[in-house]
Amino acid sequence: MSAVKLDGKATAAKIKSDLTIRVAALKERGIVPGLGTVLVGDDPGSQIYVAGKHRDCAEVGIASIRVDLPATAAQADVEAAIDELNASPACTGYIVQLPLPKHLDTMALLERMDPAKDADGLHPVNLGRLVHMVDAPLPCTPHGIVLLLQEYGVPIKGAEVTVVGRGITVGRSLGLLLTRRSENATVTLCHTGTQDLAAHVRRADIVVAAAGVPELITRDMIKPGAAVLDVGVSRVEGKIAGDVSLNVAEVAGFLTPNPGGVGPMTRALLLSNVVEAAERRS
Ligand SMILES: Nc1nc(=O)c2c([nH]1)NC[C@@H]1CN(c3ccc(C(=O)N[C@@H](CCC(=O)O)C(=O)O)cc3)C=[N+]21
Numbered sequence: 001m002s003a004v005k006l007d008g009k010a011t012a013a014k015i016k017s018d019l020t021i022r023v024a025a026l027k028e029r030g031i032v033p034g035l036g037t038v039l040v041g042d043d044p045g046s047q048i049y050v051a052g053k054h055r056d057c058a059e060v061g062i063a064s065i066r067v068d069l070p071a072t073a074a075q076a077d078v079e080a081a082i083d084e085l086n087a088s089p090a091c092t093g094y095i096v097q098l099p100l101p102k103h104l105d106t107m108a109l110l111e112r113m114d115p116a117k118d119a120d121g122l123h124p125v126n127l128g129r130l131v132h133m134v135d136a137p138l139p140c141t142p143h144g145i146v147l148l149l150q151e152y153g154v155p156i157k158g159a160e161v162t163v164v165g166r167g168i169t170v171g172r173s174l175g176l177l178l179t180r181r182s183e184n185a186t187v188t189l190c191h192t193g194t195q196d197l198a199a200h201v202r203r204a205d206i207v208v209a210a211a212g213v214p215e216l217i218t219r220d221m222i223k224p225g226a227a228v229l230d231v232g233v234s235r236v237e238g239k240i241a242g243d244v245s246l247n248v249a250e251v252a253g254f255l256t257p258n259p260g261g262v263g264p265m266t267r268a269l270l271l272s273n274v275v276e277a278a279e280r281r282s
Pocket residue numbers: 048049052095096097098099120140169233240258259260261262263264266267
C-alpha cells in the first residue's frame with residue numbers, strides 16, 4: 001500500500017491561477033496589490049524564502065517591495081521600516097520574516113504593524129480575531145493545510161487531529177483554525193512537554209508534524225489510512241529534512257511530499273491574503 005500524495009505544488013498552482021484573475025480584475029479598477037517583505041540579517045534559508053515570495057508575486061501580477069536590513073539593525077531601524085510600509089499606499093500587505101535576530105523584540109514589532117496590512121495573519125489583533133472565530137487574515141501555513149485536506153476530500157469535521165508543535169506560525173494557530181465551528185475537528189496539540197507522543201499520534205485521523213525535529217514521526221505511530229502532513233523544514237547536509245520518516249507512506253492514506261507539500265501552499269496563501277486585503281480596501 002502506498003499513500004495518496006497530497007500535492008501542495010499542484011494545489012498551490014490552482015490557487016495562484018485564481019489569484020491571477022482576481023489581480024487582473026483589481027488592475028482594471030486601477031488597484032495594484034503590493035506585498036512588502038522585511039528581512040533582517042543574512043540567514044541563507046530566510047533569503048531563499050523571501051526571494052521565493054517575490055517570484056510568486058511576479059507570477060500572479062502582484063507588485064513587491066523588498067526591505068533588507070543587516071543583522072546588526074537596531075529595534076528603531078526595523079520600526080522605521082514597519083512605519084514606512086504601514087504608510088505606503090503601494091503596500092497592500094507585508095510580512096516581517098521570522099525568526100528575527102535575538103536582540104530584537106519580535107512581539108513589539110508585530111504589534112507595530114497595521115493589522116489591516118498583516119499578510120501573515122500573525123498580528124496579535126488578527127490572532128485574537130481567530131480566537132474569537134471572527135473574520136481575519138488567516139496564518140498562511142494553517143490555512144494552506146486546511147485547503148490541501150479539502151482539495152483531496154479528507155474529512156475534517158469530527159476528525160481526530162494531532163498537531164505536533166505549538167509554534168505560533170503553525171501549531172498553535174492551526175489548533176485555533178481547526179476548532180472553529182466551520183472546521184469542527186477535535187485537536188490534540190502536542191509539544192516538547194507531551195508525555196507519550198506516540199499514543200496521541202496513533203489515535204489521529206490527521207497528523208500535522210510541525211516540530212522541526214527530523215524523523216520525529218515514524219511508521220509505527222501512524223494509524224493505517226491516516227492523513228499525514230509534514231511541515232518540517234530542518235536542513236540536514238544542505239537538504240530539507242521533514243519531521244516525518246519516508247516509510248510512513250507505507251501505512252498512511254494520504255501524505256504530503258516535502259518539498260512540494262505544505263511549503264508551496266504557505267506561499268500561495270500569503271498571496272491570497274494580499275489580494276484579499278486589496279479587495280477589502282477597494
Ligand atoms: N513571517 C514569516 N512568515 C512565514 O511564512 C515564514 C517565516 N516568517 N519564516 C520562515 C518560515 C518558513 N516558510 C516557508 C515557506 C515556503 C517554503 C517552501 O515553499 N518550500 C519549498 C522548497 C523550497 C526549498 O527548496 O528551499 C517546498 O516545500 O516545496 C518553505 C518554508 C515560511 N515561513
